[in-house]
Amino acid sequence: MLDKVIMTRPVNYVVDMDIEKFFDTxxxxxLMRCLEQRVKDRHFLRLIGRFLKAGVIEEGKLxxxxxxxxxxxxxxxxxANIYLALYFRFxx
Numbered sequence: 463m464l465d466k467v468i469m470t471r472p473v474n475y476v477v478d479m480d481i482e483k484f485f486d487t488x489x490x491x492x493l494m495r496c497l498e499q500r501v502k503d504r505h506f507l508r509l510i511g512r513f514l515k516a517g518v519i520e521e522g523k524l525x526x527x528x529x530x531x532x533x534x535x536x537x538x539x540x541x542a543n544i545y546l547a548l549y550f551r552f553x554x
Contacts, residue, residue, distance in 0.1 A: 485531050486529065493548075515527070
């Protein structure tokens with residue numbers, strides 16, 4: 463899609479960036495508040511909340527996370543895209 467836009471429309475600039483530590487810094491509360499404005503299914507929202515709070519096991523110990531999404535999980539990429547889209551919509 464990006465290649466078609468660049469080739470068919472006037473473009474002043476293109477930004478390519480890698481957001482370092484992005485998946486480790488997603489704010490759960492902010493993401494859930496934004497999702498609650500769009501998603502009315504409380505069961506679905508509860509599942510997303512449980513997914514975010516699942517934590518990780520490091521060296522045999524469970525570590526609870528209040529930020530970030532579990533890396534490698536399919537839902538992490540989806541939530542990251544939602545988070546970024548909402549962030550740029552509401553914050554920028």
